[in-house]
Amino acid sequence: MPQTTNTELIQMLAAAVQDEHAAIIQYLRHAYMMGEGELACEIEGIAREEMRHLWILSRWIVRLGGQPTTARGFTDLAGATSPEWMQRDVAAEDRAIAMYEGYLARIEDPDLRADIEHILADERRHRGDFVHFVDKTTLEMQTPPEEPAEEPAPAMAAVDKNALEWGVNHEYAAILQYLVHSFLTMDKDEEISSQLMTQAINEMQHMGWFGEELVGSGEEMPLTHHPLTLPADPAAMLEADIQLENETAAMYGQFIEQMVDPGAKGVIDDARGQEMYHETLFGRLRKRLKPVTSPAATPTTKMWTVGTLKRKS
Ligand SMILES: [Fe+2]
Ligand SMILES: [Fe+2]
Ligand SMILES: [Fe+2]
Ligand SMILES: [Fe+2]
Known part of the structure; x- marks a missing residue:
């Protein structure tokens, strides 16, 4: 395994914190745009897990002597329909999974590895959830509503x-x-x-x-x-x-x-x-x-x- 310096480790963790921050905002935005409902609640639940990841990773930055960051990474704001938003959330999880897999190849500390593996397992589960939400929202869009569409809000x-x-x-x-x-x-x-x-x-x-x-x-x-x-x-x-x-x-x-x-x-x-x-x-x-x-x-x-x-x- 290549040697990763303390400074590099802090930089890697800071990049991950910024991506977790972006995921929180991206998912919350999608949940609010989908309005009240079971799916929105589930997405908010995932955003809360990303908050926990942000916490765990920031703790490590502090422990390693670094400065915690409150900057936000790339937040995908594109898409006009629920399936498109969910597809973008799958892509966000894909990016996170690739990042953490890359980190595991560079990190030796067993405690930090255990935390990254824990986070990675969550991201893989989230990815599966969002894939399911793509299917669910696509199906909903294909099913004609039972009631006529609501009047646009004043x-x-x-x-x-x-x-x-x-x-x-x-x-x-x-x-x-x-x-x-x-x-x-x-x-x-x-x-x-x-x-x-x-x-x-x-x-x-x-x-x-x-x-x-x-x-x-x-x-x-x-x-x-x-x-x-x-x-x-x-x-x-x-x-x-x-x-x-x-x-x-x-x-x-x-x-x-x-x-x-x-x-x-x-x-x-x-x-x-x-x-x-x-x-x-x-x-x-x-x-x-x-x-x-x-x-x-x-x-x-x-x-x-x-x-x-x-x-x-
Ligand atoms: Fe408040
Ligand atoms: Fe995360
Ligand atoms: Fe308050
Ligand atoms: Fe995630």
């Missing part, structure tokens, strides 16, 4: 469109920010790390609600995200996350006052409630990192609050 009000697009940009940023914070905090506090991963998945649900509303009204789902805050220190990460939730809940509140469509308004309001929960949850997690004071500390010891955290930051 154009979305600008205020609703703005809110949903801002929401997708935010949720996309929150997913990435919490994912990165999750694998960076893993060695410091497993509870914090696993909660951040869980909430990243929750933000992905919000993105789904907004994406479906947009696509259902004939709009495109934005594929860009708000800027990320990625400090090195776990306490600073949680403070940034608390601030992000706080600002987002306020922004959603402002949108709700102006929005017109009850469906669009409803999803923004549901997300707003969950952002407020995230803010308190992150506040609780932040306290876990409070420096331990002397055992003589009394209950009057100053407690962290969101307000004091903000002043501190």
Whole structure:
């Protein structure tokens, strides 16, 4: 087996992370465009597995002394029908399979090999799933609908469109920010790390609600995200996350006052409630990192609050 240097290994893993990121966005976009249904749910499930791959590979980058990347690789946005989208997802899995097979020929570390083999097995399963989805969607297109085609949805009000697009940009940023914070905090506090991963998945649900509303009204789902805050220190990460939730809940509140469509308004309001929960949850997690004071500390010891955290930051 040829010698692969640490630097080459980090570069290989970073390329894989960018492709996993692209797969998440490509699959979610396709799931939202297909609307509510069993198939869309299954595709979202695959996107969640790609999120796990991104996490595993990023952990390795950190472990090897590299910088995690939040860049996105090639995202295939072509195709006009469900079978075409599913065919492009088969192609994405083919590219991933070829990449990981190539990596196995160059990687000696048994632990890293085991993780790559685990990911490769998932990609082979995904490929099989997408091949099946090509057949299923092709068949659906050939079967005439029992009911006449629905009237095209009326154009979305600008205020609703703005809110949903801002929401997708935010949720996309929150997913990435919490994912990165999750694998960076893993060695410091497993509870914090696993909660951040869980909430990243929750933000992905919000993105789904907004994406479906947009696509259902004939709009495109934005594929860009708000800027990320990625400090090195776990306490600073949680403070940034608390601030992000706080600002987002306020922004959603402002949108709700102006929005017109009850469906669009409803999803923004549901997300707003969950952002407020995230803010308190992150506040609780932040306290876990409070420096331990002397055992003589009394209950009057100053407690962290969101307000004091903000002043501190
Ligand atoms: Fe993957
Ligand atoms: Fe995959
Ligand atoms: Fe959210
Ligand atoms: Fe949130």
